[in-house]
Amino acid sequence: MTTSGQQAKVTERQARQVAEAARETDWKKPSFAKELFLGRFRLDLVHPHPVGDPVGIERGEKFLAQLRAFCETAIDPYQIEREDRIPDRVVQGLRDLGAFGMKIPTEYGGLGLSQVYYNKACALAGSMHPTLSTLLSAHQSIGVPQPIKMFGTEEQKKTWLPRSAKQVTAFLLTEADVGSDPARMGATAVPDGDDYILNGVKLWTTNGVVADLLVVMALVPRSEGHRGGISAFVVEAAAPGVVVENRNSFMGLRGIENGVTRFTDVRLPKANLIGKEGQGLKIALSTLNVGRLSVPAVCTGTAKWCLKIAREWTRERVQWGKRVGDHEAVAGKVAFIAATAYALEAVTDLSSEMADEDRNDIRIEAALAKLYASEMAWLVADELVQIRGGRGFETAESQAARGERGVPAEQMLRDMRINRIFEGSTEIMHLLIAREAVDAHLSVAGDIIDPEVELKAKARAAGKAGVFYAKWLPKLVAGKGQAPRSFAEFGPLAAHLRFVERSSRKLARSTFYGMSRWQGKLEYKQRFLGRIVDIGAELFAISAVCVRAQRDPEGGSAAELADAFCQQARVRVEALFSELWTNSDDSDRTLAHRVLADRYTWLEEGVLDPSIEGPWIAENRADEVKENVHRPIP
Ligand SMILES: Cc1cc2nc3c(=O)[nH]c(=O)nc-3n(C[C@H](O)[C@H](O)[C@H](O)COP(=O)(O)OP(=O)(O)OC[C@H]3O[C@@H](n4cnc5c(N)ncnc54)[C@H](O)[C@@H]3O)c2cc1C
Secondary structure: OOOOOOOOOOOHHHHHHHHHHHOOOOOOOOOHHHHHHOOOOOHHHOOOOOOOOHHHHHHHHHHHHHHHHHHHHHOOHHHHHHHOOOOHHHHHHHHHHOHHHOOOOHHHOOOOOOHHHHHHHHHHHHHHOHHHHHHHHHHHHHOOHHHHHHHOOHHHHHHHHHHHOOOOEEEEOOEOOEOOOHHHOOOEEEEEOOEEEEEEEEEEEEOOOOOOEEEEEEEEOOEOOEOOEEEEEEEEOOOOOEEEEEEOOOOOOOOOOEEEEEEEEEEEEHHHEEOOOOOHHHHHHHHHHHHOOHHHHHHHHHHHHHHHHHHHHHHHOEEOOEEHHHOHHHHHHHHHHHHHHHHHHHHHHHHHHHHHHOOOOOHHHHHHHHHHHHHHHHHHHHHHHHHOOHHHHOOHHHHHHOOOOOOOHHHHHHHHHHHHOOOOOHHHHHHHHHHHHOHHHHHHHHHHHOOOOOHHHHHHHHHHHHHHHHHHHHHOOOOHHHOOOOOHHHHHHHHHHHHHHHHHHHHHHHHHHHHHHHHHHHHHOHHHHHHHHHHHHHHHHHHHHHHHHHHOOOOHHHHHHHHHHHHHHHHHHHHHHHHHHOOOHHHHHHHHHHHHOOOOHHHHOOOOOOOOOOHHHHHHOOOOOOOOOOOOOO
């Protein structure tokens, strides 16, 4: 596939500059996670656990009850899987419930739910079939309502929010050549009098096949009176020149209405520009700051379902004279699933409550939650498949056809896989979070390591950095985590919080050692930085779990789960700390370089490659002139 519009030729440095320009640099509110990376364990920022207001809770619970009743009675998950489509009557039912306007304020025709209840609704619908939560969250977490709510003028809110409460919307950033690197953006919006003319092709547009409204990112060329840059526009899907050329299908999420949308000379009134020219990526990133919390919410729902199935199955299934759950190898998996389900809920709820409370800046917590939950839910789903044995690999419908209970374990595994890729892939989340984790260092020592900074400025920066580190480093030597009775109000969990405090200082020291050792090259040590971030994610999860267990009505049994999770997480943290310095990163980089230089192609002999050009490909390729497959839901 080709993209129309000019494809930018972009160097690594330019790509970085675009990402850096889109970054929010202000920290007006405290950040628990940012402090954690700096060696300062600010438990007071998350403890006591924030709780929503009673009116919001009542409203949220009422809606959840309605949604649950609807999902249980009106949705056939097998049908979605079989027909690769959410039936129109289901979409209509969700619309009638107000599910498309969950996060839209009531004055604009929405339900005005909190982030907490929006997430719980996504988790509930997603546990019935993850495509349902994808429909809802692509529309509300990243589609038209969220950026309009955050950045739209009053006029834009009045125009689009009431419509968004009833209609499906989509978010279109990605292009064939623009994935994690928006600097290569090919779509253009060229000023023409008071309008813009949009051209380009967008790929993997979740909801795009059925959407009524789209948010489209396109490059406005710089010209007189136009500062230009990547900008965000609201586009009517039915406007002349908008064509959905393909409906894509995937390894999972069957039924998502994800397409390829081509824009040919689409006229956009100026009123459709969100924010200002050049603010598109900032808007997208800010929208995602909280918007991406629906991913951990859905992962949490899946982990909870996996726990239920794991419990029921490993208790019922007997092999070698024992329940399979009593064999130690399987017991370890059950324990992992149970502890992780508890932790994912703790992380998601804490982050969501913090988003509603709005006392802290939660951009790092939300990113950590997305990263951690998507990775862990994948492992959980994989362990469930293993525990279910052959049935884990068999489709639910096939099991049901044989007269057994149809358990969609393989489907959950397939459906969970995408969470590690979209809304910021794991690798990109590592970079994004690491950038914030090392920000304190870059702000004091950045000029020393920046190759473009002159010697004089470097010397000045060195002086400034010396003063900062002389004060900061001694603070990392000792802390509350070494006092045997600190955090005593947490009872048996206090030891885990002491571990977090000690590890937070160790993490900051390790980051500093990395910075001193590699200096400007640190940004290329992606695996080192990835481990730094992963340690931070585990420490955040341990903190969330301990704080949650304190207020959990389940009391003792919650504390058991919390304790089990902390023990498991601590083993992972210790391993990650050790891998910071003992690893095969250097030899792996050399090996990968050699692979890319075709040194080992002999190893690929003896197999066939079904992806290379063959008659089966030609037969399946669509005609050059593509039909519009846009299918708005009646
Ligand atoms: C089912 C589905 C739904 C989607 N929905 C939407 C949607 O609604 N709207 C939308 O705009 N997009 C959507 N996407 C696109 C999705 O967000 C992208 O797939 C994602 O951003 C990754 O981009 P890419 O696939 O081009 O991978 P690439 O950017 O080409 O990356 C390939 C690999 O390299 C890694 N990588 C890339 N850059 C770096 C780097 N600098 N350092 C280290 N590693 C790197 C990536 O993590 C990945 O592993 C969807 C995709 C799918 C499959």
